[in-house]
Amino acid sequence: MSALLDIEGLEVTFGRTAAVRGASFRVERGETHCLVGESGCGKSVSALAVMSLLARGGQRSAKKMRFAGTDLTSLSDREMARIRGNRMAMIFQEPMTSLNPAFTIGSQMAEVMTRHKGGSRAAALDRAAELMARVGITAPGMRLGQFPHQLSGGLRQRVMIAMALMCDPELLIADEPTTALDVTVQAQILRLLAGLKRELGLSILLITHDLGIVARVADHVSVMYAGEVVERAPTAELFRAPQHPYTRGLLSCVPVPGRVQRDRPLGSIPGVVPAVGAGFAGCAFRSRCAHADETCTRAIPRRQAGDAHDYLCRLEPDWAEPQPA
């Protein structure tokens, strides 16, 4: 069976800045796929490009952009709006501001349903209450009549999730859904997403910078850097045998019980993600990479490190770190 979401060679530019440069990733049905990377590496922009929600000035093109067999690049704005919120839903990083302060929770949830599936407002409100209970909101009947400012951040994110589920979407795109929340609430939301995936057969494209979250919920991971997907692998394999120097760098920044030694400092990657213009050639990570040489300014091959594992680097699979002298 073909992938639910199949993106190949996605390019997004804002004026002369290239935010996404030929990113490719696939979300299989029923899996959680993580896009991971530092701030500014093009994760969110990729997701927004898939949803056709790019801010003004954003230009998108792709070799291939298929969702459940439909070519997304060929759709008009109107046709795309029919898919958004219906078959493909999205939740965001900012639960505090993502709901309209002027309307009740019930009205904001119901309009998704009446827009895409028709039917009465009353039926839509029933469905909203049912989903609010499903995502762990107590007293949904009362919440329907409340306004966003009367709810906490965690509750608002739950409302966003319930709202995203109104039309039974095949794909849920979650852009850093827990970043703005308390650690305890974060865990609850992640558990909720995992449960929804299992019970509803939902596919999730989860964007995060947090490798802890990746380890907990992802089936597959795409590591993004400066607008490119530099490594793709099943989660377990990525953690066991990371190939790209950037992936290894990211992993060295995270404390892992048993692996971190008491007196050795945690790793860090010097510098920040560079802004890359159109026409940039070679590896964008070379300025921060300890293994860079002159070949890194040329075209970089995509190397295979396993069945579903590939990466973008001049180094051979399972290259060894030079031992510190």
Place this chain on the structure above:
Amino acid sequence: MLRLIARRLALGVLVALTVMTLAFLLTRLSGDLAVSIAGPSATQADVEIVRKAYGLDRPLYVQFFAWVGRAMVGDFGQSYFFKDSVANLIQKRLPITLTLGLVGLSLALVISLPLGILAALRENTWVDRGVTMFTMVGQAVPSFWLALILMIVLGLQLGVLPISGTGTWQHFVMPGIVLAFTAIPALTRLTRSGMIEAMASDYIRTARAKGLSRARIIFKHALRNAAIPVVSIAAVQLGFMLGGSIVIETVFALHGVGYLGWESIAKNDFPVVQAVVLVLAVFYIGLTLLADILNALLDPRLRTG
């Protein structure tokens, strides 16, 4: 919601009392009333008679409370100049001012809301710059000049509208346009900036992610939030229009309350001046209250306040 209204009402009464006190004191400060009423040729004896007749010989606080007491029941006394009661005078003039104000505000909203929305949706294009230019010119043009230009073009050259008087609804069109122009620049710019802010907000991104139609996103989700500051300012603008339309009422010979107040100041007709100030203040207070209520209806976060 009820508590909010009650609190604003109480505040309004306080403001009204303050305005009454100030209006009373300022008229007394402007000189000896008895002298000005009696006129330049009056003798000292005449002045004393006038002083007695109008009760101006009583202590100030007695005069003040007598006036306040009667004003409470709608009795503002007799005009010194017009042979009529002040209440009657105002009653006759008020419909003209109200009509003018409402025509002005309606025109202003009908023009500035669409312009502001359009400019916001076409931000940084020639449409937006054109609208901004228009508001700047609108702000710079003095009302009396615009009034005269309209009279010359529409009234005299084209002959489509009457240039003065209050006979028919057509008489209110030109003054309405001029009055509207005093509010259009501010309202347009507020609508524009409110819409730009709303359209860039996270909840509009959510609305788009929900696949809602463009019309629903703009007119339901964005406009509802952009309207909040516009409502406040529109109410204040209408207050200005009612009180500050003196120039326009004079140019177009519309004998409204503003014109009455201006006439009365010139003639030292103090009971009328005090009453006009009070009536306009009450309108202002009422409009502010109305704006607060409308805003509370638009923005649920204000309802608990």
